[in-house]
Amino acid sequence: MIPVSVVIITKNEAETIEKSINATKLITDDIIVIDNDSADGTADIALANGCRVYQKSWGGYGANKNKGSNLAKYNWILSIDADEVPDVELVLALHDLKLDDEQVVYDIKFRSFFGKKRIRFGNWGRDHHIRLFNKKLVKWSEPLVHETLVLPTQIKVAQLTGNINHYSVKDxxxxxxxxxxxxxxxxxxxxxxxxxxxxxxxxxxxxxxxxxxxxxxxxxxxxxxxxxxxxxxxxxxxxxxxxxxxxxxxxxxxxxxxxxxxxxx
Structure with missing residues (x-):
């Protein structure tokens, strides 16, 4: 395990969250789920899989993610959604990181799926996001939608190998x-x-x-x-x-x- 906490925000994600949790268990012993009153057993699945689960009334994506970061055991945060699954290459890359410079954030490539089909072109085929950062310096903005990481001027961006598989929509x-x-x-x-x-x-x-x-x-x-x-x-x-x-x-x-x-x- 590495000193990284995984933060996942959820609302009725029972169909996908277990696959996401199983992948992140290969990374860390600290998985925080911020749930927004799911009615499909999402919180129970997370608890049964060893996550720390907290309920939070809806305050926007950024606000819920920031709560998860504040509750995290470690300063380094990997932020993912319940329909996102780190692949093996990414897991191995994370284990190789020294995490000795809190002024670095890490950009990760995404593979997006429409149902079972991987999307290779268009906006979805070029997707990537900064998802690994140190909470001492970096927070999420808190608009209603399209939250972004607020990066101080001294922050440097590095690219990680591997991908997050994003199971965007079923149909x-x-x-x-x-x-x-x-x-x-x-x-x-x-x-x-x-x-x-x-x-x-x-x-x-x-x-x-x-x-x-x-x-x-x-x-x-x-x-x-x-x-x-x-x-x-x-x-x-x-x-x-x-x-x-x-x-x-x-x-x-x-x-x-x-x-x-x-x-x-």
Whole structure:
């Protein structure tokens, strides 16, 4: 085991979390699960597999992840989601790390899956994120959605070998639902920040992002799944600004929407 704590945030992840936990057991003896009132036994599965489980009311992705970091036994944090599984190459790379420089963060490549099919092109095929960091210097931002790591200026980024396998969606139905869900969260975030949708946001941005993913980044080579992903990107972009216009033109408040969106991650 190495001095790294794994932090996982969950909401109804019983189908996937055990595979994720089993992989992280090869890395550490400290796995923290921050659960948001799962109703499918997620917390019980995590407890049965030796994790420390804490309940936290929904405060956004970043807030829940920061709580996990604060409760961690070690200063080094590997942050993953319940549908993400480190592969063997990554596990071995983590065991080879000296972890003697807290000013370094580690970027990790992702392999994304649509059902059982690996997606090799488009946005999903190029995915990578900084997921290993020292909590003494690095925290998550705390917006409603699209949380990012707040990196001090002296931080250096290093690339790890290996991958995190991300089992993104089971099927087209789940892919579509996620597009709607994240569009609502993004709209609420923009509304709170005083942003409004322009003509370019509504009509040019969705098309450009579809074209970039499907044509420029060769998403069409992923076949039917590539087409579904590109359409979903278009829908997400359009809906985000559609919902933002609705909020701006009505008496709805983003904080009302925030309370309604603590659903499956």
């Amino acid at each position: 087209s139905f789940e892919c579509d639902n996620k597009a709607v869900y994240y569009a609502k969260l993004s709209a609420a975030k923009h509304y709170q920040n005083g942003k409004r949708a322009s003509f370019a946001n509504m009509y040019l941005s969705p098309f450009f992002n579809f074209f970039r993913n499907y044509v420029l980044l060769l998403g069409f080579l992923d076949g039917r799944e590539g087409w579904v992903i590109a359409k979903t990107i278009y829908k997400n972009r359009w809906l985000k600004y559609h919902y933002l216009n609705q909020m701006a033109g009505s008496y709805h408040k983003a904080e009302h929407l925030e309370r309604d969106l603590a659903v499956e991650y």
